[in-house]
Amino acid sequence: AQSVTQPDIHITVSEGASLELRCNYSYGATPYLFWYVQSPGQGLQLLLKYFSGDTLVQGIKGFEAEFKRSQSSFNLRKPSVHWSDAAEYFCAVGAISSNTGKLIFGQGTTLQVKP
Amino acid sequence: EAGVAQSPRYKIIEKRQSVAFWCNPISGHATLYWYQQILGQGPKLLIQFQNNGVVDDSQLPKDRFSAERLKGVDSTLKIQPAKLEDSAVYLCASSPRAGPGSYEQYFGPGTRLTVT
Numbered sequence: 001a002q003s004v005t006q007p008d009i010h011i012t013v014s015e016g017a018s019l020e021l022r023c024n025y026s027y028g029a030t031p032y033l034f035w036y037v038q039s040p041g042q043g044l045q046l047l048l049k050y051f052s053g054d055t056l057v058q059g060i061k062g063f064e065a066e067f068k069r070s071q072s073s074f075n076l077r078k079p080s081v082h083w084s085d086a087a088e089y090f091c092a093v094g095a096i097s098s099n100t101g102k103l104i105f106g107q108g109t110t111l112q113v114k115p
Numbered sequence: 116e117a118g119v120a121q122s123p124r125y126k127i128i129e130k131r132q133s134v135a136f137w138c139n140p141i142s143g144h145a146t147l148y149w150y151q152q153i154l155g156q157g158p159k160l161l162i163q164f165q166n167n168g169v170v171d172d173s174q175l176p177k178d179r180f181s182a183e184r185l186k187g188v189d190s191t192l193k194i195q196p197a198k199l200e201d202s203a204v205y206l207c208a209s210s211p212r213a214g215p216g217s218y219e220q221y222f223g224p225g226t227r228l229t230v231t
Contacts, residue, residue: 004157032218034218036222041224042224043118043119043206043208043222043223043224043225044158044206044208044222045222046219046220046221049218049219090157090158092157094218101146101163101210101212101213101218101220102160102163102171103158103160103218103220105157105158105159106157107155107156107157108155108156108157
């Protein structure tokens with residue numbers, strides 16, 4: 001069965017420091033991969049997606065993610081974190097077997113930014 | 116363009132009562148989703164509509180949950196009777212595409228349900 005694991009439940013970084021959020025997936029073929037961000041009281045916003053091609057994908061708000069098939073990972077990165085980046089981040093995989101656009105989400109990583 | 120609208124934003128009910136949530140997707144979006152997000156977990160798909168037909172309701176607890184999408188636009192999700200474990204945020208999302216292309220989803224702000 002497909003699954004997504006985000007090993008870090010909570011991460012704290014200083015403003016201006018670099019950020020990497022980890023995501024590992026379990027899937028037999030090339031997956032469709034996504035990162036969403038959820039601010040308090042808000043819905044989820046799509047940061048970036050990977051369908052195929054270049055394994056380094058750029059997203060909104062200065063985020064990028066790299067697909068590594070050998071490690072079954074899709075880690076999210078940002079070179080310099082801003083206080084407004086404090087939020088919850090979800091990695092998701094598209095359930096291709098269903099052919100319906102169903103997303104399977106990880107449990108999320110809460111990012112806290114220290115001034 | 117206007118985003119996905121949901122109401123109410125918050126609801127508190129007692130167990131065994133019924134409750135209904137409403138979602139208005141982005142205009143023209145063919146696919147609509149309802150997700151349940153329990154505190155500390157990622158969203159879990161409950162039901163997916165394409166236009167006004169159900170595509171996937173495999174994780175919908177059908178003994179107490181029901182959903183409909185009238186005329187392929189607005190949707191309502193109902194719980195009757197509610198249990199304590201139904202306390203969660205209920206997220207509605209829509210996509211302009213159908214099938215695998217509908218992975219690109221736009222989410223509403225959610226309805227936070229507390230069952231006491």
